[in-house]
Amino acid sequence: MNDLAFSGLELTDPGLLRQRCHVDGAWVAADGGATLAVFDPATGACLGSVPDLGAAETRRAIEAAGAAFPRWQAKLAKERSAILRRWFELILAHQEDLARIMTAEQGKPLAEARGEIAYAASFIEWFAEEAKRTYGDTIPTYQADKRLVTIRQPVGVCAAVTPWNFPAAMITRKAGPALAAGCTMIVKPASATPYSALALAELAARVGVPKGVFNVLTGSATRIVGELTASPVVRKLTFTGSTEIGKVLMRQCADTVKKVSLELGGNAPFIVFEDADLDAAVDGAMLSKYRNSGQTCVCTNRLLVQRKVYDDFAARLKERVETLKVGNGFEAGVTQGPLIDAGAVRKVEEHIADAVAKGAKVLTGGRRLSAEGLFFPPTVLTGVTPEMKVASEETFGPLAPLFVFDDEAEAIRLANDTEYGLAAYFYTRDLGRAWRVAEALEYGMVGINTGHISTEVAPFGGIKASGIGREGSRYGIDEYTEIKYLAMGGIGACNAVPA
């Protein structure tokens, strides 16, 4: 059933618009018919609704995923790989429609949404290949009549809980390895951005992902995820979202000792040393800070600039920031869409007000563009110090606070002075410094002379309060498999070997 509000999207394939949940191969409503409205953050218009599922529907989904697991696991890796490959191809074939759906519900500019769809598809492509490489080991035995091997087997039924800022990629970065390994999955997307998830389910069904293997549930996070984390049938939780909620869900998984992967919050430092190529550093800062209007977990949250180049870097950054265009993501030339909700706007305003009250200066931006809307201009602050909230809290908005430092040791101390450890960036032309600083930074990922690090081929993830585990890369599928050790006795002595 297509929603009229979406008709303005001019989709080539309106069948991608689903206002029902995908459970056990069927499109279902909530038992009592309850629904949740979905809004366009750029206009405030209601786009449509999705079911508000509860505990009973979730239990049925868990049952379906559990029932589907043995047959999906039993498929040859090559068979699962072929289905995933078709899913990858179909996602790309529908890139434009999927991007338009994403811009409508999340707000990011259409060009960024297209980019996310390609990025999301790349995880399905990557793990279609990795499906065939879940190797085990043969181990030199410790006893003549024994032989030792390991095999890798799928974990089983997995629950995925995902955020609104990357409505497609945060799902495929989990579903790709899970399905490749032979697991089945139940996804609970963010309530703000359900249509991207449901469109992925529609395409999965079209390519022959069997019923019960990939399920998407919308509705109350506490009720749905409460059931998922409490069920002993669910053997793994993979969560992407805030550190606060990640901790809650990790606790909820303890009673059933689930395997967990957590991709959590960040507080990325962006260090500019005095020997850096300043134009390159500004390019990197623009990319790392203002992508998705600053709403990415690896966005620069703090810029640390060495004193000698501070004013020059600030002036160059201001000039570039003022070329950004804020507006509706469907509008040509717009590079900064709306923030996701009023809470997000309030947080940016709170961080700016706190910094200015403590002595920071607004170099550009600083005030929302209208009293009601969710648009906030890209902002740069100077004179920022560690006492300000922006130093320790994730802003998750288009705010670039500039701190100053004098030497390498101080830069590293400032950069590491946070509970988070996801991404960090720095610019230098000194090779020795590059190694020293890269090794000293307490982060899971470090960009050196680049502001973009995310790709399906490299391990994505953090340490400390930024999470557990890695997604993508040759390591991503390990999160969805268990190693089983087989010790085979009674081999007996080989009579071909002389005593």
Ligand SMILES: NC(=O)c1ccc[n+]([C@@H]2O[C@H](COP(=O)([O-])OP(=O)(O)OC[C@H]3O[C@@H](n4cnc5c(N)ncnc54)[C@H](O)[C@@H]3O)[C@@H](O)[C@H]2O)c1
């Ligand atoms: N490390 C990463 O890869 C990564 C990627 C994207 C976003 N993030 C982080 O996510 C945050 C922004 O995303 P968000 O606002 O969607 O995060 P969030 O933690 O509020 O929500 C994430 C998901 O958890 C669900 N959820 C919320 N409260 C819950 C509860 N009590 N019980 C069960 N489920 C619950 C939400 O419905 C959503 O699906 C930022 O901190 C950002 O850094 C991290």
Ligand SMILES: O=C[C@H](O)CS(=O)(=O)O
């Ligand atoms: O926000 C979280 C995403 O992981 C960002 S990225 O596109 O993977 O860099």
